[in-house]
Amino acid sequence: MNEKKMRKNRWQTVIFLLIIIVLTYLSAAITSFNFVDGLATIPKAIGWMFSNLMVTQETLDKLPTILEKLAETTFMSIAATTIAAVVSLFLGVFGSKVTKVNNFLSVFARFIASVSRNIPVVAWALVLLISFGQNSVTGFLALFVGTVGFLTRAFIESIDEASQSSVEALTATGSTYFQIVGKAVIPQCLPQMISWVLFMVETNIRNATLVGILTGTGIGYTFDMYYKMLNYNVVALVTLCIVITVIVVDLMSNYVRKVIL
Amino acid sequence: MSLLKVEGLEKSYTADKQILKNIHFEINAGELVSVIGPSGAGKSTLLRCINRMVEFNEGKIMFNNHDVGNLNKKELRNLRANIGMVFQHYNLVPRLTVIENVLHGRFGYKTTLQGLLGRYTEAEKERAFYLLEKLGIHEHAYKRCDQLSGGQQQRVGICRALIQEPKLILCDEPIASLDPNSSKVIMDLLKSISTEMGITCLVNLHQVDVAQHYSDRIIGLNKGEIVFTGTSHELYEEQINKIYGSKTEDLITA
């Protein structure tokens, strides 16, 4: 690297850092975010957490109801993810440039994926809430739409990456389209796809909490209710239950991933 | 009686660059013919025109008395089922077992549903094992293909082509990714396939000495045009220079 290029690189770094600093300052100004206050909050918040977020004996009475709501939320997340995965499988196969049927369907699949992914789950939840009301179906549908978007993109990438060469080989043997997809593309990509699905199950359990707060269902609603009643002991218990669920799902997914990938 | 006859074949992907220009040749049943030429000469495209993996623009290809350019969907499937193909990168499904990959060669003869359900007859499975044994990789039959060496994977690829019971096997640079020992094994196999089983082989190669050693005939391709056809004995340095546009010494050192 010569002198001139090094100087140019250094300038680029300086300018890049300056832009970041200016943007940070601007963002802080727009949101009236105070760094000092913000930093001071952390120890305060942690102190508060340790003194208030305590699971006490009497909160354990609430455990059965909490677990019931948690099960509802967990099952809702799993159902939304698997059903979305089935839809995404079709969209992914049609959308991938290796296995597309025609250009129109490919663009269409990618368009659906992009729109449903980029409109946040909260927007879907709020719109669906109006007509579907406060029940699991609302949350299910909201998670479903967002998951379809995410998984379709992931599946398209998996298929593009893994199957170009075997698709060519099977086409050359005179295989039909569905034989190629069913017997070469899907067997090859399935482990990667399952890995994404498991990732989404875990993500959706956390997202379901958010959706639950908005739509008044599941564990999110339970959290919100006790939060608003300032009953922080139950809040702590609810949080703990969610954490354990997510970690257990995460550990199981990691095990499955290790074996199948 | 020729098995494959190519007349006036032309192909271009874009209007300004022609990949294949006015290609004529004939191949008889049971021959092993090599196509040699520098990279970018159009060897791969030529091979893929024959089973219409690539659609050609002009000319006529006759395979086994069928006009390749003029087939409906079903007839095209049938054509492909009759032509095996072997690839440089083997193009197997890495996660599936060797035996499954071999049986993929039968899809051309099955309905979509039979294929999807994996309905292979016992005779087909026996045949697959027979071929694996013949090629000396039967003990790997239940291994995943990505656990095999390159030479072994190429043998699986050849098995997949053979189980199609093809009249012609197209080999696109079958030894370009292999070490010299495996290359020899693969070329010996192809040679015995053509002499013992009577299956015609059309092989793209870039090693002139390999082509000379194994082929009945050689086709030299340069910039999309055939500049040489003849037996390996007729291929002198002068012709090689014409094909590669350089001296052989450069070629060997390159």
Add this chain to the structure above:
Amino acid sequence: MEATYIKRKKDGRIHIKSGNKGDRVLRSTLGVLTLLTFVAFLFFNYAGLELGSAITETAYNLKVMFLEPALSHFSLGEAIYQVGVTLSLAFLATVIGAIIAFFLSLMAATNLAPLGLARIVRVFVAFIRAVPTVLWVLIFAIAAGLGSEAAVLGMLFHSIAYLVKAFSEAFEEVDKGILEAVRSTGGNWWHVVKSGVLPSTFTYLLSWVFLRFEINFGVAVAMGAAAGAGGIGFDLFMASSFYFDMREVGFITYAILVVAILLEVVSTRLKKRFFPATSD
């Protein structure tokens, strides 16, 4: 004479699957997920659901949203400002998160930190990740009051957890030779990081940070709606749950969509540039 290498079923038919552990786990995973999905519909709470009218109404609402978007409770300038607020929240959480994550991930990378420390950091990060962002925001809101501080801090936690995972994996992939080369010249730990690890991973880290920014935008919208953190998310919440104004919901949705797609395009470009191997 029967060849011994052919595996047969009891009825004499030939096996073609290897039947190894991976296949079995894969199949049982699929089975369990399918089963749980069916069970899920039994657990659902169907209170007040009238599917027929809900679907037609939603279809109508979606039509109004996407075909007749309009603003009625605030101006275009205000909308742009609120999008700016959301972007700013996401930006702050990302930048601060990236800085903290950088140092934490140095402690979590097994080739740079002692194994014990790396484990502790990893468990800590796994715990943070398991708590939904919205709960972090709500918990901080009690201590800091509802406002940008609570929102940024809450989002910060997840950003850190996410980036520490990505960063430490990137650090661990740094070629051993580079680290040894710097160490052999007598460089201390910080030298190893500065001249061995950083140059070879910097662009990689940067694209992860941008990816997180993209995610944080979505999170910031959600926090506005669910935790009252302000920004366009809060307007979305008001428009749909308070005013029931589908046209305004549509307009806001479009605004979010445009920003999200822009961010996605930029991050895909960055990815193509910095991970050429994966986007080939």
